[in-house]
Structure formats: C-alpha cells, structure tokens
Amino acid sequence: MSGTAGRAAVIAGVGSCLPPRVVGNEELARRLDTSDEWIRSRTGIARRHLVDPGTATAALAVEAGASALKSAGRADVDSVIVATTTPERLCPATAPQVAARLGLAGVAAHDVSAVCTGFLYGLATAAGQIATGLADRVLLVGAEAFSTIVNPADRTTAVIFADGAGAVVLRAGTADEPGAVGPCVLGSDGDLSDLITIPAGGSGHRSRGVPAHPDDHYFQMQGRDVYRHAVERTTEAALAALARAGWRCEDVDRFVPHQANARICAAIAERLDIGSDRQASNIERVGNTAAASIPLLLADEAAAGRLASGDRVLLAAFGGGLTWGATTLTWPELAAVAAPATAAVREPAG
Template sequence: MVAGVGSRLPSRCVTNDDLARTLDTSDEWIRARTGIARRYVADAGTDTSDLAAGAAERALASARLSPAGVDTVIVATTTPDRPCPATAPTVAAKLGLGPVAAFDVSAVCSGFLYALATASGLIASGAAEHVVVIGAETFSRILDPADRSTSVIFGDGAGAVVLRAGTPDEPGALGPLLLGSDGTGVDLITVPAGGPGRPDAAGADTGSAGRYFTMQGKKVFWLAVQRMGECAATVLGRAGWRVEDVDWLVSHQANHRITARLADEIGIPPERSVSNIAEVGNTAAASIPLALDHAHARRLFRPGDRLLLTAFGGGLTWGAAALTWPAIDPV
C-alpha cells in the first residue's frame, strides 16, 4: 500500500514566452496544442539522481519513515545519470540507505507503473518490506532545442511514493495492475542512436539528430487513448469498480488533448481528471507521481478515494492500476 508521497522540481522555470524567443512558436500556439504554460529544466549541475533523491526524501517524510526502514529503491527513468550503472544505487547512496537493493526500470512514460508493479510484487513475495518507487527525468537533455514538436512539451522533475505491506481494505491499498507492450511500435517514440547497435549519433541511418528524442505525435495520440482506455477498463473490471465509483482519474500528463479525450472515452467527468500539465509539462516517468503529489498538496484527495492510474509510453508500453488514497498529511 502507498504510505507516503513526494516530489521535486528543478529551480529553473521555462515559460512559453521564454521558448518563443528562440523558436517559431508562441504562448498561444503551445497552450492550444498541449495545454502547457511552463515547465522546469534542470541546470548543468543537477542530475536525475538529485531530483529522484529529493522526491524520495519528501516521500519518506510523508510516510514518517526513516531511511533505515527502506530496503529497496526502484527508479523509473528514461534519462539515467549515465548509461551504466543504473541510477537507483546512486539515489540510495544520496539518501544514506546503505547496502539496499536498488535498480532502474525503463518503460518511458509508463515507467512509474512498471516500477509500482515490480515493488508490489517484491512486497507480496516477502522479498521487501518498504520500497521507495521513484519516477525521475531530466528529459530536457535528450531534446533537440530546435524541434518545436518536442521541446515545448517536455519538462524535468521527479515524483516518488513509499510502498509497504497492507490489507485490501486499508486506505492506500494498491489494487489490480495491468501492464502491456507492443515492440512493433518501437520507432514511434524513440532516441534512434546511442545504444550498442547504433552507437554513433551521427551515423548514416540516423543523421546528426539521432541522439535526440523523436515522436510521431499523430499516431501516438490515438494509440495512447486506445491503449490507456482499454487497460483502464480492464483494471476497473478486475477491481470490481464501476466508472462512477472512480473519484479521480490520474493519467500520464502527455498533453491536455490526450487526457481530455481519455477521460471522455472512459466516461469520467473532466472535473474528476487530475491535471498539472499546465504547470510542469510532460515529465515522462515522473508524470503520475508528480501529479499525485501536487493533487495531494492541494488536498484534492480524501482517505479512501478511489483513483484510477494509467499511462502510455515508448516501447510501446502502457499500464493501469487501481489505488485507494491513504491517510497521509501533505509535507
């Protein structure tokens, strides 16, 4: 069950007007197409692990759990500090956790749900007692600054939850989870170069921009709505919830058109769909935990509220989960 929640954003805020100074765009154009007004960008001295550790510290404070009580750290990220090793051991070290289990999960914007499912399984098996699950990104570092289609959308940040064992009737209980993937769509959301198979960012097959993130937006839009809607419906059925039983939809904050269309497809009124994309942009794996913490800070959730979480990302990957909100105070 969820016992604590926290988040961390970089200090530098970049508004749409800031971007319009170097791109052929405007505040009106960006808002109309994405719903985004601002995003946060990490400076050169801030790593993904710094944001992850900051979010984890706040989640631990929210759970009233000392670092000594943590036995596992899972970091969902597309932008690790370095290709090797994983970022999670660095986060554990920054938190002063000692020799705990620590590893990364890579499923792009679905990464937090994949990490949540992994943590739940570890706890259910008895392999872990308290797991810190973090979604953290410095996505700005893999964006082409001249590409209007991506550079206006994404931001940096981190969100985290603390998971512990519990009972199904407790506020904070994590219900059914569903994950999926389709590798035939690998090129729809990708960074083409940089892996062992394509190490040269300026290779003939990728061009000089091969090191940058690319996305086929129109195809992704419809696939995201379809896949998130389907897996959300399945999770509702497994949880025994009707659509009207859901207090809040917390979906990946891709852009406002996707979240609005998804809520409509599921049948959830717009006022019960959590949104913070205007303030932080699309933060990939950090998106859902950031939205949870920001909504919690605004006291939108009450203990026992039924939340439906769902995400879609590169891979292609997707997932959904049912969650009842815990009785925790904002930090």
Template sequence: MTAPLPAFGAPPGRAPVIVGVGGHVPPNVVTNDDLVARLDTSDEWIRTRTGIAARHVVTPGTATSDLAVEAGRKALKSAQDAQVDAVVLATTTPDHPCPATAPAVAGRLGLTGVPAFDVAAVCTGFLYALATGAGFLASGLAERVLVIAADAFTTIVDPADRGTAVIFADGAGAVVLKAGDADEPGALNSVVLGSDGELSDLISVPAGGSRQRSTGLPPEPGDEYFHMAGRATYRHAVERMTAAARQSLAGTGWAPEDVDRFASHQANARILEAVAERLGIGPERRLSNIEHVGNTGGASIPLLLAQKSADGELKAGDRVLLTAFGGGLAWGAATLTWPEL
C-alpha cells in the same frame, strides 16, 4: 484486435500499500514566452495543442539522480522516515548508460546496502516500477519499497524541435510501498501492464545504444535526440490508456462512475481529455498539473499525486484511477483508494 492485458493481483496479506508520497521539480521555470523567443511558435499554439503554459527545466549540472533524491527524501518523510528494503527507480534519462542510477540515489538517501535498480518503460515507468515493488512485497523479499520515477527529459529533447521542446519537462515523484492488506486505504488494486515492441519506432532515441554503436558509424544528425511520431502516438496513447483503464476498473469491480479522481500520465491536454471522455469521467474528477509542469515523462503520475495530495484536491478515501502510456510501446493502469498521509 488487442490481446487481453495481464493484470496483477496481490496475494492475501501482502498487498502493496502506499504509505508515503513526495514530488520535486527543479526551480528553473521556462514559460511559453521563453520558448516563443527561439522557436517558430506562439503561446496560443502551445496552449491550444498541449495545455501547457510553463515547465520546470534542469540547469547545467543537475541530473536525474538529483531530482530523484529530492522526491525520494520527501516520500520517506511522508512515510514517517520508514526504513525501506529496496529502491526501484523508473527513468528514461539515467545519469550514465552504466551504472544504473538507483544505487547512487539509494546511497545519497542513506540506504546503502539495499537492492537498488533502474526500470526503463519511458512514460509508463512509474506503473512498471510500482508493479516491480509490489512483486518484492508479494514474494517477501521486502517489507517496504521506495519507488521513484524521475526524468530530466529536456536533456534528450532537441531544443530546436517545436514538436517536443514545448511539451517535455523535468521532475520526479516517489511513493513508499509497504506490505499490507488489500482492503486498507492505499492498497493497489488491479494493476494492468502491456507493451507492443513492433511499434517501438514511434517513440525513440535512435542513437547512443548498442544498435547504433555496433555499426561503427557516427549517428545521423539529430539521432541523439528524442523522436516521436505525434499523430500515431496520440492515437495509440488514447486507445491503450482507455483499454488498460477499463480492464483495471473491471478487475477492481469499479465502474467509471465510482472513480473520484482520475490521475493520468500528463502527456498533453488533448490526450487527457480524450481518454477521460471515453471513460465517461467528467472534468470535475480529473487531476491535472500539466499547465504548470508540462510532460515530465515517467515522473508525471507520482508528481501529480504528490502535488494534489499536498494541496487537498486529492483526499483520503478518494477512489483513484491511474493510467499511462509511453515508448516501447508500453502502457498500464491501476486503481487504489487514497490513504491518509
């Protein structure tokens, strides 16, 4: 039995409100046909199992910070170039093990001097970073926070592993949060977060950290790459995202039929469909971009929001449900009414 998940509720007058959004993907596109040329797979196999037709991939010399800066710049412009008091970057692929990537991103955005730090929660990183930004606002430490999620995920994926190479891609998304009122458009409602470290081996990069380095032995071949137990991950992703979404809806006072747009972490098409069906949210209310951008890790939700807001599929006044799942294991959900941007 899963224990109840903690939920965040903002104090009166200090609700976290989204006032800007931005997304970025690298220009280099890798199609299924490109992968078929070097992997034992087919376009039909990839589409059937993942829903992906193409993905954006960094070229040599492009790092996570480059993606984060572009998304952050667009979010700041969307927020009418508002001055922010902190930068939170969610990433699984920092530019370096040390230092954190966020200070460099902040500096390139002209935000030198503000607190800037990384958050690591893999594909749930954006929701964890949102909650962190909300905490800064609630405490009065900041009036506006730039929250970015960026991953150059293909840099940690084994290019010869059919199970992961066809899924993961690179990108970034960002939002600007301000301290506002809980009843105004853009305000985050019940934010739910959870984790289960006993299952951390389901999604991991075994080598490169202090656990492996402390042995004094070289890593096992392939351990420098991302590993994922596909079937077990699928089951936990569906269960955890569904449970978190239901709790967030309950905390907001919404029923599934009240949701206008469902924006889930773009893991793969089968997981998205399974979670939406369990929640009773029909295809006409689901937002998805996985066919053209793949699974961009922690960046997937803000990138999805930025793209769908730009193309008009996500409109001001839409009641939105967010949910995500990733390594840790970690999961989360949140609700909001989309603002006019």
C-alpha cells in the same frame, strides 16, 4: 511463499521535487518561431521546470525520495526503484546512487525503463516485491531530466517535455486497507517502437559502426500516431484495471493520468465518461515529465487537499516501447504532504 499470503503494497508516503528554473511559453516561442497560443492549444502547457547545468536525474530523485520518506515517517526501506528515461549514465543504473545518497546503501536498488509508463511498471514491480516477501518497504521514484535528451530546436518536443521527480513509499499491508495498490494491467507493442525513440547511442546503433546523424541522439516522436495509440491503449488498460478491481467508471473519484498532453488526457477521460471535476491535472504548470508525471501529480493533489482518505483513484499511462498500463487504489490517510520542493539541487562534487 509462507508468511506472505494476503500481503499487498500500500502507499505510506508521497513526495516530489521540481528544479527551480521555470520556463514559460514566451521564452520558447521566441526561440522556436511559434507562439504561446500555438503551444497552449496543442499541449495545454503554459510553463515547465527545467534543470540547470550541473543538475541531472539522480539529484531530483534524491530530493523527491527524501520528501516521500518524510511523508511516510520512515528513514529506511528494503528496496529502491527508480523509473526513468534519462539515467545518469548508460551503466550503471541510477537507483543505487539514489539509495546511497539517501543513506540507504546496501539495499536492493534498480532502474525501470518504460518511458512515460515507467512509474506504473515500477509500481507493479514494487507490489510484487512486497507480495512475495522480498521487501517490507519500497521507495519508488519516477525522475526525469528530460530536457537533456530533447532537441532544443525541435518545437514538437521542446515545448512538451520537462524535468522533475515524484516518489512514493510503499509498505506491506492488506488488500482491503486504504492505500493498497489494486490489480495492475500492463502491456507493450515492440513492433511500434520507432514511434517514440532515441535512435542513436544504444548497442543497435553502436554495433553498426556507422556515425549517427546528430539529430538521432535526441528524443524523437511521431505525434499523430502516438496520439491515436495513446488514447486507445490507455483507455483499454484503464477499463481492464477497473474491471479487475470490480469498479465501474462512475466509481472513480479521481482520475490521475500520465500528463502526456492535455488533449490526450481529455480524450481518454471522455471515453471513460469521467467528467472534468474528477480529473487531476498539472500539465499546464509542469508539462510532460514522463516517468515522473503520475507521482508528481499524486503529490500535487495530496498537498492541495484534492485527495481525501477513501477516494477511489484510477492511474493510467502510455509511453515508448510502446508501453501502457493502469491500476487502481483507494487513497490512504497520510501525514501532511509538502508541495513540490523547488530548492536548487546539484550533483555532489566529484
């Protein structure tokens, strides 16, 4: 396509949002017949943020998106992408609502569904839109109200998953400037789709005309098998992304993995020979926020000053599908990045 040779997607702003309700392990332990020690030892999580009744995914996405736009010094984009496992409704997509509520009505807007890998799939999509000239600026949001699909009586998932949103603004630039998104490596294995799933609610269940078991409307995960595949697939994707970028593991200044579980993140980092001093983590404070995890962590790191201009950053994730992915980027110089907003967020009346 003429006029687009050499175009690359460059991060120009980041933002995030966490719902104000904080739930510590003690509260869950009383309800689930477990303990703070059990939760911490298996997940690395001490507390998480959960939405209140009346708040859902779009509200979180709007707050995070507005924060990212402010960081980028922009009020307009050409495209809005929302990566989420918890859309407001099965139909339509959530992204057009987010765009409209941000004053961006009329721009291209769509959702990406790849569970915890959703942000990286969205990043590749946004980079493609910019590379081909379809858009000059893209707002990419990872947003989840995951507590709405988790069985509150299932301690294997209720203690892990949480709610929040993170966002980035991407602009057209060149591959050699700070902030440019590097080669993206994506993969999937649908033969293992039952390892992470919500069995009921889709056309596969509805077409059978058989009432579903109540538990089948909730998120389900086969933890042991997921752990093994998560470590193996994420490591492979990370190494492939590094190779395509011409980097070695020792070149990485900051490893930003999806915050699935502290033990999973540690196992991947060990395989990559990336020490704890180069690992970014916020799972202890926010839990596993699925598609929101990586952009939330980027916003955290930037706000805390742990990402400096020129730092070489490796992003990697694994999720349902099964899906996985990784990419690289050199961190840009950004305007001041605000800490995650925790103001009460509500759906608009009506």
